Each structure stands twice: as structure tokens, then as C-alpha cells.
Amino acid sequence: MIEWFHPGFIYLFGALLVPLLKGKKRLKQAYILLLPAIAFVNLLLMSKGVLLSEGKTWVLTFLGYELTLGRIDRLSMVFAYVFVIASFCMFLYSLHIKEDWQHVSALLYIGSTLGVVFAGDLFTLFFFWEIMAWASLFLIWYGKTKSAFGAGFRYILVHSFGGVCLLAGVLIHLHNGGSLAFDSFTWGIGSEYLGAYLIFLAFIINAAVPPLGAWLADAYPEASITGAVFLTAFTTKSAIYVLIRGFPGVDILIWLGAIMALYGVVFAVLENDIRRLLAYHIISQVGYMVCGVGMGLFGTAAGDAAAEMAINGAAAHAFCHILYKAVLFMGMGAVIEVTGRRKLTELGGIYKYMPITFWLYMIGAFSISGFPLFNGFVSKTMVVHASAMWGYPTIWLMLEGASIGTFLHTGLKLPWGVWFARDTPVCEAREPPKNMLAAMGVTAFLCTLLGVYPKILYDILPYPVDYVPYAPGHVVAMCQLLLFTFVAFWLLRAMLHGTPTVTLDTDWFYRIPGKKVMRFCEGPLMDFASFMDRGTLRMAGFFRALPPKSQTVVENRIDNAFHERVPVLLNFENIYNTIKRAKNRELSFNLIYILIAMLLLLIFILFGVVMK
Amino acid sequence: MKITITMRHLFLMLYVSLFISVLAGILVQLFLHPHPHFWWEEIPVFSAVYGFVGCVIIIIASKALGHYWLQKEEDYYD
Numbered sequence: 001m002i003e004w005f006h007p008g009f010i011y012l013f014g015a016l017l018v019p020l021l022k023g024k025k026r027l028k029q030a031y032i033l034l035l036p037a038i039a040f041v042n043l044l045l046m047s048k049g050v051l052l053s054e055g056k057t058w059v060l061t062f063l064g065y066e067l068t069l070g071r072i073d074r075l076s077m078v079f080a081y082v083f084v085i086a087s088f089c090m091f092l093y094s095l096h097i098k099e100d101w102q103h104v105s106a107l108l109y110i111g112s113t114l115g116v117v118f119a120g121d122l123f124t125l126f127f128f129w130e131i132m133a134w135a136s137l138f139l140i141w142y143g144k145t146k147s148a149f150g151a152g153f154r155y156i157l158v159h160s161f162g163g164v165c166l167l168a169g170v171l172i173h174l175h176n177g178g179s180l181a182f183d184s185f186t187w188g189i190g191s192e193y194l195g196a197y198l199i200f201l202a203f204i205i206n207a208a209v210p211p212l213g214a215w216l217a218d219a220y221p222e223a224s225i226t227g228a229v230f231l232t233a234f235t236t237k238s239a240i241y242v243l244i245r246g247f248p249g250v251d252i253l254i255w256l257g258a259i260m261a262l263y264g265v266v267f268a269v270l271e272n273d274i275r276r277l278l279a280y281h282i283i284s285q286v287g288y289m290v291c292g293v294g295m296g297l298f299g300t301a302a303g304d305a306a307a308e309m310a311i312n313g314a315a316a317h318a319f320c321h322i323l324y325k326a327v328l329f330m331g332m333g334a335v336i337e338v339t340g341r342r343k344l345t346e347l348g349g350i351y352k353y354m355p356i357t358f359w360l361y362m363i364g365a366f367s368i369s370g371f372p373l374f375n376g377f378v379s380k381t382m383v384v385h386a387s388a389m390w391g392y393p394t395i396w397l398m399l400e401g402a403s404i405g406t407f408l409h410t411g412l413k414l415p416w417g418v419w420f421a422r423d424t425p426v427c428e429a430r431e432p433p434k435n436m437l438a439a440m441g442v443t444a445f446l447c448t449l450l451g452v453y454p455k456i457l458y459d460i461l462p463y464p465v466d467y468v469p470y471a472p473g474h475v476v477a478m479c480q481l482l483l484f485t486f487v488a489f490w491l492l493r494a495m496l497h498g499t500p501t502v503t504l505d506t507d508w509f510y511r512i513p514g515k516k517v518m519r520f521c522e523g524p525l526m527d528f529a530s531f532m533d534r535g536t537l538r539m540a541g542f543f544r545a546l547p548p549k550s551q552t553v554v555e556n557r558i559d560n561a562f563h564e565r566v567p568v569l570l571n572f573e574n575i576y577n578t579i580k581r582a583k584n585r586e587l588s589f590n591l592i593y594i595l596i597a598m599l600l601l602l603i604f605i606l607f608g609v610v611m612k
Numbered sequence: 613m614k615i616t617i618t619m620r621h622l623f624l625m626l627y628v629s630l631f632i633s634v635l636a637g638i639l640v641q642l643f644l645h646p647h648p649h650f651w652w653e654e655i656p657v658f659s660a661v662y663g664f665v666g667c668v669i670i671i672i673a674s675k676a677l678g679h680y681w682l683q684k685e686e687d688y689y690d
Contacts, residue, residue: 269674270683388649396650397662404666473646473653476636480659483633486626488667495671501683511689 004046004058004070006118007039007080008128011087011111015104022100029095032103036088039114043080046072057120065180068120075315075462079117079241082319083110085446086233086326093330093439094226102142106230108135113234117241121180122170122199125242129166129202133159136235139227140219148222154507154514155219158212162205169198185246200247206239207290208283209256210263214507216283217267221275221342225333228275232282232329233322240289240318244311244462249297257291258398260284265405267505272344272498274332274418278325281410284402285321285368289314291399292383295390306389308463313382315461320367320375324447327364328410330440331357334432335418341427344414344498348422353429356437358419363444365415367451369407372478375450378457378469381478385467404485411482412489413496421497634660 014035021028058070087110097103112135115128133156140152173195174180185196201212208216220231247253264284271277292314298307334357336342339350351358367374370381380403387395431437450457458465489496536558543554637656640646652658 265670266674266677267682269671270678391649393650400659400662401666401670404663405670408667408670471646472636472640472644476633476640477653477659479629479633480637480657481663483626483630484660484663485667487630488664488671492668492671495675499683500686501678502686502688503678504682504684504688515689 005042006058006070006115007042007084008111008114008118010035010039010042011107011114015107015111018103018107019100028100032091032095032107033088035107036084036091039084040088043077043084047077059120062123065123066121067124068181069115069124070118071120071182072118073462074460075241075244076117078315078319078460078462079237080114081460082322083113083117083234083237086322086443087230089323089326089439089443089446090226090229090233092442093229093326093333093436095435096433097226099142101138102224102227105135105138105142106227109139109230109234113238116238120182122173122182123180125182126163126166126170130163132235132238133163136231139230140223142224142227143222144224145222148224151219151222154510155215157510158205158215162202165198165205166202169195169200169202171195172198182242182245184248187247187250196247200250203239203243203246204256204290206235207243207286208236208239209260209290210283211506213260213283214505217276217279217505218507220279220282221273225337229326229329229333232278232325236282236286237289237318237322240286240293240314243290243293244296244314248293248311249295249307251294251297253290253294254392254395255294257287257289257294258395258402259287260290261287261402262398262405263287265402265409267503268405268409269496270499270501270503272500274335274342274344274347274414275329277344277409277414278328278332281328281368281406282321282325284406285317285325287402288380288383288399289317289321291395292317292386295383295386295392302390305466306386309382309389309467310386312458312461312463312465312467313379313386316379316382316457319457320379320447320450323443323450324364324367324374324376327360327440327443327447328368330436330443331361331364332414332418334436334440335429337432337436338429339427343500344417345500347418347426349420349425350427350429351419353425354419354431356431357440358415360437360440360444361415362411363447365407365411367447369411369482370403370478371482372470372475373448373451375447375454375457377478378451378454381469381474382467400481404481407482407485408489412486413493416493417496417498630660 014031018028018032021031057068057072060067060069087106091103091106094102094106109132112128112131116125116132119125119128137152137156137159140148140155142148143151173185176192176195178185178195185193185199187193187196205212205215207213216236220228223231243253261284264280264282264287268277268280268284271280292310295310296307296314298304300307334354335347335350338354339347341347363374367376370376384396384399384403387399454469458467540555540558543550634657637660641654641656646653648654
């Protein structure tokens, strides 16, 4: 008998049924919303100790290794809760989408993220890690523009690199006598930690830590409107989860996180694309979490209270961030849906057409800015408070400074530029479809609920919470900070109009050389190929002098050598064409490949179970 | 009676809330004595000043960085 059903498998296997419901619109919509609901009930039963309860694991034997597919503790549960709740809101938002494969990719993406969250060993982690990267790729490609295809390719290249780092790290870790279990790694300086370094690298690539985080702002804004909403939640926050699990208290994370929080803010000032601006604020907000993970060092003279506060803060902020970031992307997605425009320079003055969207968006904006009574306030301040408990003045000032920038862009510049800024509307607009509004409403309600009544969140955090967010000092300081940010914004608002430019980020280092390689293939390389061709023909011409019979033999040989044997290895034209073809292939066709590969892997695992 | 809210009313509300937040900061400092972690937390208007100055610095520094280095024409990568 199955003692526990993995919540991720509800999504992974549920995805397979979606294409079978073709043509039954209502049934399909109900089915898609039912999957997160079932997963949520599953989680509730788990927390009540029915099915598999806390502290127990679901173990399979595979090739002599013990694979732990289900490790249930407070940390994995808090992330699982928010992933499942957010997925319900996001599916509500994308209910009107007719393309089944978009739903399938989203389901696979979420299912594999839950797989990562419950993974108790490094092999299982790697397995779900890879599905996560590939499934999310299609949400980007469903943007269906040329730039979406390009960004998707860059996205998967970066994540494949991360995946390879993870695999290499795991293998080296095992080779050095480490265990397959996914627990915190020993950290230090020296070659014996190489495995841990590589795994760490893979994790911070997914967490979009600069300079490795350019893929996020590159790819997310190119995704389909609904796909982008899914993307905001899972990859980066599962990376925070694995960092908490594997590298709590690694001090370099404190600085990386604080720099990251400000880095996102600076780039958001310069951004003209509305969703790319929000994407930079994902990087900024994830910075708080990364910083929190770095401060989660136990067993020091400072006492464990600060470490518990930091880890709790990182987890709580991930929880809240997923919800408000979804509202923000939903709001901007709605604007793109009804206007077809995505640049600040092309928007403005459309408030009167879509006031409901505006106000729901503003709830998300107040939340991310950390206004009292909204959920950002109860979680962000935990990380900031942890930095005060540790006594890091610079970190404290950097994190507070990032709060200013967050409100400045997400709460002021962006809504101002999109809905106001001009006296006459730039174009016609209307409220988005009902399901989109409903999804924004539900998510915004959750943001406010957690802000007003944070106990729900604090009760499920990994460690007991000894923190009062609504202390008068906190509330007043935050109000002052944000109100005076508004004053500065209002005085300088003329400087904050969008400009029609792109901003260079670290993706420059692979975009420009990549382009050069393509140019090299198209130009000099093809010239060289045709030069060789002509040379061959001329060489064949020399043999005209020979008797007719041997002449043909020689000619054929040369022809054979150059056009059949050598080209097998070195036919540049073919390589180039293959790349081109792969780029243009039907989306669903590619997706089928991945599904087959995934099924094969699942069969392997089940085979392992049977053998046991 | 129909109430119309004009920009003037909104600004009046803003000024009132700015005043209240500063006053509240002073009162909290005087009567509640929260335990500060850093010396500047004892200055009652620190957050107000930091918010204003921080915002100006963020805008100007980022704009300068973009203008002299990071911002390029939209077809830069094409």
C-alpha cells in the first residue's frame, strides 16, 4: 500500500491527463484547478500526521543507493505550502489559456519544484532540478516572439551549465567520501571542498545571484503573460530552499545577498520594459533571502537566536515574496494583455480604463515595499532585524536602502508610468478577463491577510518565532522611510520617465561572443568551406590528363572523401542547419521529447523499487 | 453632497501624514525607549532622512551609471 503520495507527483502525473481533455473546456479548467487543491489537502493531511508525517521519509532503493523522495520537516513544509497555494492562484490566472502544452509545462515545472523541496538526497535533487529547468523553458518559448526564442535558449544554456555543475559537484562530493544525503555541506577553504563549491555554484545560479543572475531579467520578461507569473515563484525560491538546506551560515552569502538587493534596485531605475523592471526586483528581493541564509550560522558566541531569526526571515520572505510578486506580474501581465504594449515609454494615462487592476496591483506594490499591514512588512523586517541582532551596520543600511528603491520603482515609478504620467491615455484599454482579475484578487487578499495576521505564517516557520513586527518603533520607522521616499520621488519624477534603451547586464558576456560565433559561422567559416570545395574541384581537374577510366575513379574518390567522409566530422553547413532547425521546431514537439525522457527516468526509478 | 478629491486634498493628506510620522517618531523615542541596535536608531527622524536622501542618491547614481555606461540603443543586441 502507498503510505504517502508525493504532492509533486500530483502535478507531474496530472500533467499527462491535460491533453486528453482536449475540447472539453469547462472540464479541463475544473481539472487544472483541482490539482493544486488535491495537493493542498495532501499537505494538510501530512501536517496532521495522516499519510506520512513530519520527521519520516519516503525511501526507495536505486542501484544500491537509498533515494529519499520525501523528507518532511518544517522547512520543506513551509516551502511546499506556498508553492501549492501560489500555483492555485496562478492556474486561476491562466485558466483562459487554450494551449494545453502551456498548462502541461507549468504543471511539470511545479511538480518538479515540489520534488526538489522534498528531495532528501542529492540524486533525487538533481533529477527534479533538471526537469524544473526544462519545463520552465517552454513557458518562456510560449512568449512566441523572436526575442523569446533567443532568451529561452540563453536561459536553458545557463541552467544546463548550472545542472552540470550540480552533477559534477555531487559526483566529486561522493568520490571524496561524502554521503548522498542532502544535508548541510561542510564549508571551508581548500580543494577537498570542491564538490561543495560546485553545488554551491549551481544553487546560486538558480538564485540569480549576480554576476550569475542575468538570465532572470533576460528571460522572464520574454515569457508568455501567464508563463511569466509561474516563473517568478519557483526557480529562485526553490534555490533559496536548497541554500537554507545545504549552506546555512556561509558568510559570503551575507554580502552577496546585500549587494544583490541593491543591484536589482539600480537596474530597475534604468529599465523601460515593465516586466523586466519587476524581474530586477525579484533579484533584489531574493537578495534579502540570500542574506538571511548567510546569517543563519548556528553555534557562535552571538547565540542561536540571531541565526534562527535569519533563517526564519529567509523562509518567511520567500513565502510572502511568492505571493506579492505574483500579484505584481499578474497586474503587469493584465496591462500587456489588454494593450499589447510592454514599455513604459509606450504606456500612460490608462487608469480610467482599468482601476480594479490598478488597485489590486497596488496591494502587491505595498506588500513588496513593506508597508505595515501588508505581508512584506512582516517578513522583510525579520531579515533586517537579524542583521541588527548580528550587529552588521553596513548590511542593515544596505537592506534598508534597497527597501527605499523597491518602493520607488514597484510602488511609484511603475504604476505612475503605466496608469498615470500622461493627461490623455495613450491607447484604449479595459479590465482583463474575469479569471485574471479573480486570481489577482485572491492573491492580493492573501498578501493582506498575512500582513494583518502574521501568526498564520509564523506558526509554520522552521524555528519558533520570537519577533513582534508591529512594535511601534518598527512601524513608525517604516512609515517615515516610505513617506519620505515618496517626497523624493515626487520632486524627481521627471527624471524617472522611461527611456527607450536596453541596459547592459552580465548576459553581455555570452550574448555578444555568441553573436560573434554565429557571424563567424555564417561568414568566414562558410567562405572557407566553399574555398575547400573549389579547391577540390580544381584538384579533380588535374586528373583530366589521366586515362578516362582511372580519371573517374580518382575523381569519385576525391569527391567521396571530401563530400561524404570529411563532412561527417566537419560539415559546418550541417551543424549550422541543425542549430537553425532545432531553434524553429514546433514547441509541443520538443515538449514531447522531454516528456518521453522523463517517463523513461520514472520507469527506471519504479524498476528500482520493484527490484527492491 | 458629492465629495470631489482634488490634487490639493491629496497633497494636504500627504503633508499631514509626513508630519504625523515625524511626530510619532519623536514620541516613540521619548516615551517608549525602544532598544536600539545601532546609534542612529535613537535619532527620531533618522528613517525620514534616510528615506529621502537614499531615494535621491539611488535615482541620481543609477541614472549616471546608466548614462555613462550601461544604457544602449534598443537594437544593441540585434
